[in-house]
Amino acid sequence: MSVLKYLLQKEFRQIFRDPSILKIIFIMPALQLIIIPLAADYEVRNINLSIADHDHSVYTQQMIQKIKSSGYFKLVNYSSTFQEAFTSIESDKADIVLEIPANFEQNIVREDHASLFIAVNAVNGMKANLGASYLQNIILNYNNQIRTKWIQFPPIPPQTNIKVSVSNWFNPMMSYKYFMVPAVLATLLTLLGTFLTALNIVREKEIGTIEQINVTPVKKYHFILGKLIPFWILGLAVLTIGFLIMRFGYQIHPVGNMLIVYLFASLYLLVILGLGLLISTYADTQQQAMLISFFLLMIFIMLGGLFTSIDSMPDWVQKLTWLNPVSYFIEVIRMVVLKGSGLSDIKNHIFVIIGFAIFLNSWAVWNYKKTT
């Protein structure tokens, strides 16, 4: 195995001498782990509200006050015509317009009911839905407030009331970052692993060094191991850097045993590097290698549950997820870090990943033998 030793020596020398690789290994994780979790937040807050008030009564003032103090809305416009209010939606200054008709207070008290008109900018459907329901909720609460002022309810409520209490486990501050940071780390490892491997091998193809190696007694499996091992080690190093950022930067204390993640990551890296190797056998230029990797990884990552939940996907897509190695890693890392899942909980994932590793690497090696 001393041939392998010399190969590894050369690889490591080359890697550490390449300034761009070092920058990538350190800067990329830092950038991604900092920007994405900070930016990624689907919660709807700071909804810009524009109000057209034709009533100006005590009730409207109270209601507006309640809306403002809810914390969800920001009053950006208060006018007396609907037209003016609506222009703010067109110019994107407001997300929602609330129109309060004339005689609002009067109508509630005398006619027993009054209507409010709400126009929502629904280009972003989900934001619109949530925004509208928050507003409705606040109005409903205010409605009850008015009602209780006018009617006294007896001790046994005349109408049935079910009290619902909600408790959220594993994420005490309900912080989206808890959810995102481990997953971003998984994504990072995936991107780095495949890219670096694929680019590295294709670069050797382009320059001609692979041919030189082919003339020597170095066997194909030596060469492949000589490529996989350094990047495997590098992958685990990046994982460690990521964990440090997670632990000390985001104060996320893993509930489960980190060694389990390392174990899974070791196996997962074999899959990812194998994919890089496979791609390198289909690419003739670095440009191709990069594009193919990017294309494939983009699909895997998007469908892997990073940004949107897999459960929301249509059935046929969910079944496709079984073929997506990235989804397994994202799931495992979230489960172990946030919920403390153990080996027995992820044993299916482990088997699947081992299967992937064997399949991808066999294909890659077979293809590599064929084409060089």
Added chain:
Amino acid sequence: MKQFFAFVKKEFFHIWRDKRTLFILLGMPITQIIIFGFALTNEVKNSKMAILDFSKDAASSQLVQKMSVSKYFDATTVLTNYQEVLPVFKKGKIKMILVIPQHFANDLQHGNQAHIQLICDGSDPNVANTLSTYASAIIKDFQTAIVKEQKLPYRIETDIRMMYNPELKGAYSFVPGVMALILMLTSAMMTSIAIVKEKEMGTMEIILVSPLRPFSVVIAKAIPYMILSMVNVATILLLSVYVLDVPIRGSLLLLLSEGLLFTITSLALGLLISSITDSQQVAMLISLMGLFLPTTVLSGYMFPIENMPLPLQVMSNLVPAKWFYSIVKTIMIKGLGLSYVWKETLILIGMTVLLFGLSIKKFKTRLS
């Protein structure tokens, strides 16, 4: 001029011959649209729910039934005691547990009061919140069904109108984003790599001593990618209109012009990148980190900008894709005209000029 076109033709041949790259460049928008259009959604559906029912009476079964038929929940797992809660969460499939205490039916009938507990997996706070909101709504519904009368006095009714997107389709907000992303990728990244590749191979010198001015050379390299980008824009628009039912409400001409503008902006970015590095690998990684990442995350198409911490909000203003995204939404979905996007358009033009200026300067210093 003739030499210029000869050069452009040569560049076209390069790209045309590289079928793999071409296939991916043209296929990417299609895949993205399909994935976003049919697979990804932030809507929560079919979430796995477990039931911990201590009453097992008529009322509790009714409630469980209501949960099961709702499109939001897949309530098939049944637990028998509290000890099972943690392990089932750890296994990862169950997102929420509905706990119904003993004497549920009894409490409802005789005391008019009952207590339901929802235990959520808070790992994904969004999903947890949404699920508890939906579950609470279903429970309220259940409650209302028990209450006979329903004309309460002193009612405020709300009439809600969803503008521009009455069916609340997710596609409306991501199609513009996909457009920005694909343009950025094709125009900026590919161009920068093509130029840097020439530098790496050493053929740049040969070109520089040709009768063609160096900057014309660079532009000639960019033109095929620009055309590819516009082809991609057309693909995206066609798919959006005919496959995803996303309308183009505003002026198509204005939309395409803005698309062209953004292509040029991306181009300028690509040029800048190619002027600061000689290695393809580095160009690719700068493109990824400096283009792709900000475009996806900071342009507002995946995550709302107003939620981000202030520094990121400021950074997002520097991302050309953010302005383009806003422009496309306004024209395509809202159907408004130039008077509503002139500010953003001006910003894009300004950025383009600045980027071109910077790259020219960098090129000149390198050549001398």
Added chain:
Amino acid sequence: MINQNVIIAEGLTKIFGNFVAVDHISFEVAKGEIFGFLGANGAGKTTAMRMLCGLSTPSSGKATVAGFDLFKDTEQIKKSIGYMSQKFSLYEDLTIRENIQFYGGIYGLSKKQIQEKTTYLVEHLHLQNYQNSLVKSLPLGWKQKLAFSVAIVHDPAIVFLDEPTGGVDPVTRREFWELIYDASERGITVFVTTHYMDEAEYCNRVSIMVDGRIEALDTPKNLKKTFNSLSMDEVFLKLARKAVRGE
């Protein structure tokens, strides 16, 4: 009887689709010989050499290299040959020492042997002050000489050189050929392709390929007599004119 021929080719052929790159060539190369393999671009010489190195499988024919069968003992052949291509030989981002160490190591030399070889090589080529510099910083002429020396670091039976002296001045080329003579005297057979006709004069024997076939094979002196020419240039022109395949 021990066969003194280190390369024996019989009817070696390589076909790509409909294109016959190498058309049933047969020849022998003796131990210690400097054998020049000439031909115009596209004549098939690089393809032929790649077959002998084990980089490409012949479509038909037989060959023995360093005593081993080309088809059955490819691994043994690889241990016994050295190779220097015009596209690449050394890792630019490694130092001189590191390159020697790497190639020495993968050819199975012991640490001590590597150390000795390194000292010898570096002195011989007067590169002592540069042994820890990256190869990419060396001028082309030095790179070529170094590449050749590294190609024979394991004292192979044969070394294959593919257009090794491109792009340098005649003095440097001459110096390179001094190294080739050295190697030949040590018993290493040198199989070199070139299109510099003056270099053809330095070889013991020369073969000229045209359109995939060997049209001439003899010592330079005899070739000039046979073709009634004053220089190898003329010999080549006379043969090449018959060629159908150009660049």
